[in-house]
Amino acid sequence: MKTYCHSRRTKNTRHLPQELIIQILLRLPVKSLVRFKCVCKSWLSLISDSHFSLSHFEQTATRTERLVFFEPSAMEVRSIDFNAPLYDDSASAVLNLNFLPPKPYDVRIRGSCRGFVLLECCQSLWMWNPSTGVHKQLSSSPIMPKDPMLLTFLFGFGYDPSTDDYLVVKVLRMAFSCVSANRVEIFSVRANAWKEIEGINFSYLNCFNDIKVGLLFNGALHWLVDRYDLGKNVIVVFDLRKRSFSEISLPRDFEWDYNTFDLVVLGKIPSLCVVGCCSPAELWVMEEYKDHSSWTKTIVVSVDDIPTKYFSPICSTKCNDIVGIDGSTGLAKCSDKGKVQEQRYWSSSYTSEVAVYKENLVTLLSQRRSCFSPYRLQVAVYIESLL
Numbered sequence: 001m002k003t004y005c006h007s008r009r010t011k012n013t014r015h016l017p018q019e020l021i022i023q024i025l026l027r028l029p030v031k032s033l034v035r036f037k038c039v040c041k042s043w044l045s046l047i048s049d050s051h052f053s054l055s056h057f058e059q060t061a062t063r064t065e066r067l068v069f070f071e072p073s074a075m076e077v078r079s080i081d082f083n084a085p086l087y088d089d090s091a092s093a094v095l096n097l098n099f100l101p102p103k104p105y106d107v108r109i110r111g112s113c114r115g116f117v118l119l120e121c122c123q124s125l126w127m128w129n130p131s132t133g134v135h136k137q138l139s140s141s142p143i144m145p146k147d148p149m150l151l152t153f154l155f156g157f158g159y160d161p162s163t164d165d166y167l168v169v170k171v172l173r174m175a176f177s178c179v180s181a182n183r184v185e186i187f188s189v190r191a192n193a194w195k196e197i198e199g200i201n202f203s204y205l206n207c208f209n210d211i212k213v214g215l216l217f218n219g220a221l222h223w224l225v226d227r228y229d230l231g232k233n234v235i236v237v238f239d240l241r242k243r244s245f246s247e248i249s250l251p252r253d254f255e256w257d258y259n260t261f262d263l264v265v266l267g268k269i270p271s272l273c274v275v276g277c278c279s280p281a282e283l284w285v286m287e288e289y290k291d292h293s294s295w296t297k298t299i300v301v302s303v304d305d306i307p308t309k310y311f312s313p314i315c316s317t318k319c320n321d322i323v324g325i326d327g328s329t330g331l332a333k334c335s336d337k338g339k340v341q342e343q344r345y346w347s348s349s350y351t352s353e354v355a356v357y358k359e360n361l362v363t364l365l366s367q368r369r370s371c372f373s374p375y376r377l378q379v380a381v382y383i384e385s386l387l
Contacts, residue, residue, distance in 0.1 A: 029359065053363060066130075066356070067354055068355050078092045079095050086333055111156060111157025112356060116362075129364075142194060154211070169184070169214065171184050173202075203228060204225040219241060222236070266316040302338065306340060331343070
């Protein structure tokens with residue numbers, strides 16, 4: 001990059017040090033960096049470099065969270081800045097999913113992790129980066145075709161930092177059976193292979209035919225399930241690094257309905273959201289992770305002003321407002337005191353698919369460069385020294 005200083009007699013050209021350029025670029029948002037790839041070949045090379053993208057992702061100040069929102073009736077997918085007013089059209093953009101087969105209403109979100117969204121379409125899984133459009137179809141499980149009576153009832157998508165690997169987790173059970181699940185399988189993106197975890201004895205069921213998507217927090221996936229042998233609901237936790245399961249008990253002091261409550265992460269605190277179709281939506285926060293005694297009811301949202309009488313939180317804004325879905329195709333925003341502030345609806349007979357993702361430039365494991373030119377190696381070493 002060059003800067004020009006003009007005078008009456010001479011024109012001097014000054015170059016910014018490469019180290020300073022890198023520091024500046026590392027602090028810019030993803031949207032700007034995508035545009036800046038067109039400035040020159042050296043910037044294209046630098047911004048496309050895997051070391052740069054990972055370093056940029058680790059910069060907390062540059063992380064921007066957005067919603068990916070499927071509008072089946074309009075046959076489109078939108079990226080929404082949930083910090084802006086819901087009716088601000090300039091805060092949303094239409095995304096391209098032309099790598100998928102047609103029929104967008106068959107697309108389901110199965111998780112979100114480190115800027116990637118896991119999509120399921122026509123029985124195939126895809127990792128997709130909404131920020132850059134990078135995508136990859138994952139290999140099919142070898143277990144499912146062998147036994148068509150097996151049904152997936154828990155789904156999860158996460159990341160294991162100890163191996164720098166994205167993982168897909170599926171828990172399966174026999175169809176038309178009330179016995180425990182008998183298959184747990186994991187897909188490793190790095191190894192590009194599925195592996196079954198043996199010796200797992202489950203006492204959990206999903207009371208309905210829908211697939212529960214795991215909540216990713218603190219290096220683990222969390223699901224609300226029915227502990228059928230004890231006749232109660234619990235949170236089952238899968239540690240992505242240890243590859244092991246554990247449980248978290250629910251708060252004692254609320255009346256639950258399995259079909260109307262779910263888990264959500266607001267900020268850095270894992271929260272249990274209890275949603276009543278005809279009663280106020282209650283938000284319980286676990287102040288100390290895995291400490292059952294730390295569950296605290298913090299917010300009660302009146303659903304009287306929402307036509308569907310339903311509010312399920314998705315995320316919180318920088319101003320601590322809470323954004324959620326109405327159980328159909330609408331979004332609603334309420335204050336941290338529980339008062340509904342604004343709503344936006346799309347007329348459709350389908351329910352919407354929504355997920356939070358972090359904007360980033362991170363590429364898929366198979367697309368990361370392992371060989372560098374001397375220039376790139378020098379840049380990579382300097383970036384690592386900044387961390």
